[in-house]
Amino acid sequence: MAPGSPLSDLIRALPPGSVVTHADTLATYRQDRALDPDAGTPLALVRPTSTDEVQETVRWCAAHGVKLVTRGAGTSLSGGSTAVDGALMLSTERMRALHIDLPTRTATVQPGLMNSEVKVAAAQHGLWYPPDPSSFEICSIGGNVATNAGGLCCVKYGVTGDYVLGLQVVLADGRAVRLGGRQIKDSAGLSLTKLFVGSEGVLGVITEITLRLLPAQPPASTVVGTFPSVSHASRAVLAVTDRIRPALLEFMDKVTLNAVEDHLRMGLPREAEALLLAQSDAPGAAGRAEVELIQEAFTAHGAAECFSTDDPVEGEAFAAARRAAIPAVEKLGSLLLEDVGVPLPALPDLIDGVAAIAAAEDVTIAVIAHAGDGNTHPLIAFDPTDAAQRERAHRAFGQIMDLAISLGGTITGEHGVGRLKKAWLPDQVGSDVMQMTAAIKNALDPDGLLNPGVML
Template sequence: MSHMGSTDVTGLAEALAPGMVVTDPDILGAYRFDRANDPDAGTPLALVRPTTTEDVQTTVRWCAANGVPIITRGAGTSLSGGSTAVDGAVTLSTEKMRNLTIDTATRTAVAQPGLLNAEVKAAAAENGLWYPPDPSSFEICSIGGNVATNAGGLCCVKYGVTTDYVLGLQVVLADGRAVRLGGKQLKDSAGLPLTKLFVGSEGLLGIVTEVTLRLLPPQAPACTVVGSFSSVRAASEAVLAVTAQIRPAMLEFMDSVSINAVEDMLKMGLDRNAGALLVAQSDAPGPAGEAEVAIIEQAFARCGAGEVFATADPVESEAFTQARRAAIPAVERLGALLLEDVGVPLPALPDLIDGVEAIAAANRVLISVIAHAGDGNTHPLIVHDPSDADETARANAAFGQIMDLAISLGGTITGEHGVGRLKKGWLRDQVGDDVMDLTKLIKSALDPAGLLNPGVLL
């Protein structure tokens, strides 16, 4: 066993199953970064891949006894640096924690955190049920990571985010105790709402080893309405015109940069001349659905859509959903990205989108805006060349200015990706000194030695 840094992990390796603790530098190298590609990523002291809650407890107890920090990692798809490796810290990857049971009587899934979102969806569907939360990365992101960041997605405008589906958790605390919170019952007011406290806590308060998820009956077939607009302002006003009347099952926004990037990648015939595209869906059954589609079509036309197209064909509908999901990887082909995740109350959406356009011009950087527009959550993607120091500095300036803009509009620096390491400099500006004090108080009560996910959020 190699000695990495000053701590020898032999004792940990001996306490766990053979091969569960990895110190091979080539393998550790693959666990340094997540999708945020933080240039300051460290190298893990060791990688631990547990399979049970007991394995996690053993690891946490060893780390606590030796003063070794722990970075908890799911599938490594964090866009805010939440699972970036730290020098001298153990990276605990949940990728081998993959048990799943579906209980149709209570309409729940009990999942270990290493399962992918798509796998839980598929297992639910096989049992005639539906797990709604659908981040764009649903095929590659883990349930544990979804819980850690309270992940959202395309359908949350109508169906809510991860926390709305988490009924229970098993969590290993910083001292190695495992606690069970909540359960399979839909209503439970016993004690403090600790289950909710851990959802969205970004690995700072404990390590989630099992999640009990609420499932729904299957979603009804959806009708998709696509509108193309000459400007992003017109499209953002159309969002307000729709949401003032109904809550669609989906309402997604793409600007011209992302439309063209996706068209380059997928070649599906998107309108390259459009200033913006809106993709909306209604899944209301029968006449109610027809009425919603009519409302969407009329709102789009009233706000100046050049072309409005509706389809009930599931293949066509899925193609447009895929186009929107492909936007981040498509724009990534244009250069390195600084990924924003700012959200505002819906009436402020047009001002946010206009403001981002002004920030792009002022800093002379390309910013592509895509959005879960129906709930006011936008993803401005700042494109830059990391080898160009001046452009990188301008991109970073724009990154901060967009968060400042969202805060000034009464919004948030992160709707669903989490604060992670990349946005923590702006958190105090959003929540204020008292809330930061309260956050630190809770963190120090649950993790007095500060060993869980150091560098995230605080």
């Protein structure tokens, strides 16, 4: 780097090693897990450790008109942290401070910590951080907040935003603002904390998060049912959710089951067309009643096999199989990962509709779902070297989003809009909401420096 170049000023302003320009290192930060083939190359990589260092970086970008892409662990499935040519890449991976406050049952953390690390830290104090994306071991809390991530237990315990009490955010002009705090109730002013949850880095860089914690989760009982069709399984879901909200209610279709069995070799039923996995963590008699209700619902809707277990190891094995679905299906080819959700009554229509799209376009679509809250993940597997198949896969990708919107649903339940889905966002929310979104973006980032190409 030439001593007189503008980037040299940033290198001098930050601690040694904070700014990386080596081409081989930059290449590893071009793509996130969406694997966008059109990803750019960053001007440089910045790895700050503090809010002050983020401020220095953002001020430098503002002074020189350089765009800024913020990246957590790089697990985005919608292209939210894909590199942009000539933009600075800011990685939060070195921002890893954590403090548990027992009197308020909160964790104050920097964004680079993994979701799993927050869970472990909370558990050491007899507390629990519920949001649990399938990638919880490799996804960062900052990324979870940026996308309002969900997970397996959301049907009962809610999503990331339900646990965010406070934030520190660096705005596009370099100011650092604090929003919310450790208090459970706070009605002072507009709900700006919630505004930044799910904002995907387009409004500011989140540098600190205060999370609400719960008492440790009670032991769970697990129910597993296998079904002769995806329609039978989806209707069994409604029979359960009409009566209760279980701690977990997950769906895997036959393509997924076989991919996971190939991956884990744990004896999953290859012949089943669908599998439902449910858990109840209600105490005592209430829990036993929930398990009985779930089993009755599964059996009444055609379950070929249905069993329950109170063994936590066995229950966790099935949960691990569900979490392994995406890496298992990735072995079938390149993936276009959907994240569409619908109101629960429309779940059977969505699942049946995805099957019809797969047949019409002659593509493989594996379907997994957080079925209890209507959030599905159709995974389109294709051969990227086959141009015709690639075109059909991308066409199916758009058709699935159109289907979800037509059913009153959403193009993303937890992965975010990113760069891959923004073309469909106006169809879901409408022009008035898009104008409001643009107005907020322009008010906070008038020069459009932050996460260019995401959402808008």
